Amino acid sequence: NGVTEILQKDAASYFKCNCFPVRINQISLDESGEHVGICSEDGKVQVFGLYTREGFHENFDCPVKVVALHPRFSSSNYKQFVTGGNKLLLYERNWLKRWKTSTLHEGEGTITNVRWRANLIAWANNVGVKIYDISTKQRITNVFRDNVSLRPDMYPCSLCWKDNSTLIIGWGSSVKICAVKERDHAEMRDLPSRYVEIVSAFETEFFISGLAPLADQLVNLYFVKENSDHVEEEFRARPRLDIIQPLPEGFEEISSDALTVRNFQENECRDYRLEHSEGESLFYIISPKDIVVAKERDQDDHIDWLLDKKKYEEALMAAEISFKNVKRHEVQKIGMAYINHLVEKGDYDTAARKCQKVLGKNMELWENEVYRFKTIGQLKAISQYLPRGDLRLRPAIYEMILNEFLKTDYEGFATLIREWPGELYNNMTIVQAVADHLKKDPTNSTLLTTLAELYTYDQRYDRALEIYLRLRHKDVYQLIHKHNLFSSIEDKIVLLMDFDKEKAVDMLLDNEDKISTDRVVEELRDRPELLHIYLHKLFKRDHHKGQRYHERQIGLYAEYDRPNLLPFLRDSIHCPLEKALEICQERNFVEETVFLLSRMGNCRRALQMIMEELEDVDKAIEFAKEQDDAELWEDLISYSIDKPPFITGLLNNIGTHVDPILLIHRIKEGMEIPNLRDSLVKILHDYNLQILLREGCEKILVADSLSLLQKMHRTQMRGVRVDDMAQNFSVAVFHCRHMFHKECLPSPGTIPGVQFCNICSAKRRGPGSGILEMIK
Numbered sequence: 001n002g003v004t005e006i007l008q009k010d011a012a013s014y015f016k017c018n019c020f021p022v023r024i025n026q027i028s029l030d031e032s033g034e035h036v037g038i039c040s041e042d043g044k045v046q047v048f049g050l051y052t053r054e055g056f057h058e059n060f061d062c063p064v065k066v067v068a069l070h071p072r073f074s075s076s077n078y079k080q081f082v083t084g085g086n087k088l089l090l091y092e093r094n095w096l097k098r099w100k101t102s103t104l105h106e107g108e109g110t111i112t113n114v115r116w117r118a119n120l121i122a123w124a125n126n127v128g129v130k131i132y133d134i135s136t137k138q139r140i141t142n143v144f145r146d147n148v149s150l151r152p153d154m155y156p157c158s159l160c161w162k163d164n165s166t167l168i169i170g171w172g173s174s175v176k177i178c179a180v181k182e183r184d185h186a187e188m189r190d191l192p193s194r195y196v197e198i199v200s201a202f203e204t205e206f207f208i209s210g211l212a213p214l215a216d217q218l219v220n221l222y223f224v225k226e227n228s229d230h231v232e233e234e235f236r237a238r239p240r241l242d243i244i245q246p247l248p249e250g251f252e253e254i255s256s257d258a259l260t261v262r263n264f265q266e267n268e269c270r271d272y273r274l275e276h277s278e279g280e281s282l283f284y285i286i287s288p289k290d291i292v293v294a295k296e297r298d299q300d301d302h303i304d305w306l307l308d309k310k311k312y313e314e315a316l317m318a319a320e321i322s323f324k325n326v327k328r329h330e331v332q333k334i335g336m337a338y339i340n341h342l343v344e345k346g347d348y349d350t351a352a353r354k355c356q357k358v359l360g361k362n363m364e365l366w367e368n369e370v371y372r373f374k375t376i377g378q379l380k381a382i383s384q385y386l387p388r389g390d391l392r393l394r395p396a397i398y399e400m401i402l403n404e405f406l407k408t409d410y411e412g413f414a415t416l417i418r419e420w421p422g423e424l425y426n427n428m429t430i431v432q433a434v435a436d437h438l439k440k441d442p443t444n445s446t447l448l449t450t451l452a453e454l455y456t457y458d459q460r461y462d463r464a465l466e467i468y469l470r471l472r473h474k475d476v477y478q479l480i481h482k483h484n485l486f487s488s489i490e491d492k493i494v495l496l497m498d499f500d501k502e503k504a505v506d507m508l509l510d511n512e513d514k515i516s517t518d519r520v521v522e523e524l525r526d527r528p529e530l531l532h533i534y535l536h537k538l539f540k541r542d543h544h545k546g547q548r549y550h551e552r553q554i555g556l557y558a559e560y561d562r563p564n565l566l567p568f569l570r571d572s573i574h575c576p577l578e579k580a581l582e583i584c585q586e587r588n589f590v591e592e593t594v595f596l597l598s599r600m601g602n603c604r605r606a607l608q609m610i611m612e613e614l615e616d617v618d619k620a621i622e623f624a625k626e627q628d629d630a631e632l633w634e635d636l637i638s639y640s641i642d643k644p645p646f647i648t649g650l651l652n653n654i655g656t657h658v659d660p661i662l663l664i665h666r667i668k669e670g671m672e673i674p675n676l677r678d679s680l681v682k683i684l685h686d687y688n689l690q691i692l693l694r695e696g697c698e699k700i701l702v703a704d705s706l707s708l709l710q711k712m713h714r715t716q717m718r719g720v721r722v723d724d725m726a727q728n729f730s731v732a733v734f735h736c737r738h739m740f741h742k743e744c745l746p747s748p749g750t751i752p753g754v755q756f757c758n759i760c761s762a763k764r765r766g767p768g769s770g771i772l773e774m775i776k
Helices: 002-007 010-016 299-308 312-321 331-345 348-358 363-375 379-383 395-408 410-419 427-440 445-457 461-471 476-483 493-499 501-510 517-523 528-541 547-560 562-571 577-586 590-599 603-614 617-627 630-640 644-653 660-666 676-717 758-765 769-775
Strands: 024-029 035-040 044-049 055-059 066-069 080-084 087-093 099-106 113-117 120-124 128-133 138-144 158-163 166-171 174-182 194-203 207-214 217-223 225-227 234-236 240-247 250-258 273-277 282-286 291-295 731-733 739-741
Touching: 035 066, 035 080, 044 066, 066 113, 080 113, 080 120, 099 120, 099 128, 113 158, 120 158, 120 166, 128 166, 138 174, 138 194, 166 207, 174 207, 194 240, 194 250, 217 273, 299 312, 299 331, 312 331, 331 348, 331 363, 348 363, 348 379, 363 379, 363 395, 379 395, 379 410, 395 410, 395 427, 410 445, 427 445, 445 461, 461 476, 461 493, 476 501, 493 501, 493 517, 493 528, 501 528, 517 528, 528 547, 528 562, 547 562, 547 577, 562 590, 577 590, 590 603, 590 617, 603 617, 603 630, 617 630
Parallel strands: 024 066, 158 207, 207 273
Antiparallel strands: 024 035, 035 044, 044 055, 066 080, 080 087, 087 099, 113 120, 120 128, 128 138, 158 166, 166 174, 174 194, 207 217, 217 240, 225 234, 240 250, 273 282, 282 291, 731 739
8 A cells, every 4th residue: 555655646756766776675654644664675764755855764784674654753743763674773853853863672683573553662573572662761561472483584473553552463373462551550660651461362273474453353364384185295375364353262263265366386474464454444465476455345245145145034134234334235125035035935924024024114015915925825924914003005905805814714804803903994894794604604703703893893882792792702891891881781780690790790889870779679680699699799898888678688698698697687787677587587597596686685585595596505605795794694504504514614614704603502412514623623723813913913003103102202302493582481392393482371271280282282172272272
């Protein structure tokens, strides 16, 4: 690139005048392309401007292998360059426009390569690679050569800067990526302010002739030697240009290309070079006979290759991702080619699915594809991918597909009706088509359900409701709620409850304002079992709403739900007790009868029924406890006195309500009572427990009294401030903190020498008494 630039400028006179009769070793340009540095085998160094007359030239007594300008050499503040043969020299122009020379390195053989980036200079000699920081005037690292068996003149070092702080070194078959980092101030001492860390190092299969960065990857130019099957010696193969991805401990090969250059069989590793242009993704492979320009393939090239390999999906994805950079291809045309390929393969479902992405909003292409799928008998495949949003096809297209499904697949037809908005097609046309099919199969539940959905969309809810009730479809309740069809179900309450009692009752109770309780009761009058379910749930929600039906509910509970009869009798205050008692006595419901008798005040009769009919002493005792009536306890004892099991129950439970001695005295001598000892032990235990409770209460009471007395004593012992001592008065101060002039106190009371606070005494005697006492 530099040579081409020079030949295009007038400054090419340097070559025309044959200033360099021998081989030029290196040409260096600054980043602006305005200045050139040249060095040659005869020791000459030239630096000149392409647009100015300024320049520099120097002759050395040995070959000069390298030259490098400061990247910003065109700026007056950065007139610096380095050149090297046996030693590396830095040239700097001062403010007097004179050149000052500094030796950066010598004594380790010939300088074979140099690269300058920002403030960092990297160079290679026979020993290794050094990096010099021009800003701090410090050398910051020395990276030694790995394979010292290779001749450095035959396998030269390749250097390139990836960025201002990353140097890539290739030497022999070794690659190292070095990162220049700032040193922590605490670690500096006498060390340079920067240091180098090798972040990646790996060996390659072939010898490196050049390398260059490509984003986060590397472009490597390899000199290749291979073994022949016929000859023992290695032979030189075509050079390779590889793209690799560096890893911390290796690399991954991305691509590899063998290059055909003239006389490659005679070339050595040092005969190839790789240069690159940072502004463009161009790479120059230089050999003695050829210069090959390599560039990144663009997306059009990539898509051409994918299409040629019939990788249509990848081509479509590549075109979509990089549509701004694609110039020769259109996404839709690639997509159509992909659809055609899938149809030819017979993959109709994938082809239909791709139509959604490829055809987009082009309604004409959509209709063409639908007719193509109809021709090949695959309308079902494309049906689920048709446009159904703001952009739509003609209604006839959707109707054609629905009719196709209706002929062959009732379930698929029902699915489309549920998924497609009703605006896509003529609803009446489809309703008529379904009705025609129902004439042949009138009990088909799929068609009936679909017809109900069509009626719903057409707002003929009564027709839809009839079908749903006929089918006992789960959506019937949703339909009623969604479209407020309560007026339409007033005569269908029995049907709804036969279908799902719980849901029907909940719906009716939730919407009492739309269907009254009286109307529901009227509809259910011939189905008492359903009426009971409805009234029971109504009562559970509110004990007062259905009070007018509580009398009827007694019989319903007795007939269909006895377990809930007693809770109903307990909770209802509107239930006629005489009617309830009559029904319970007719059906011999003892527990319910006992409850009603006790509620009506006939506790003795209730207790008698518990003892005589239920013969349950525990329940009798519990009943007596609830009533807390001494006469009932007496009746219970009298009834139980000749029944040993009853006596045992009384002895175990009576202790906390009745004195057990009364029962024990009445037991006949010689009567055998089961578990008498255990019962007596329990009585004694209960008695001891009562004694302990009383003692505990007494202790608490005494402790509280003592605590309060001590508190009162401490309070009364406190001093009292008297502010009326300035005048000559006698003052009496009581423990209650009230103060009186002694002359104002009333005469002592009934106890001689004991005086009481008039105010506090008045509070105890009543309002006004203190004032009267003071007046007296």
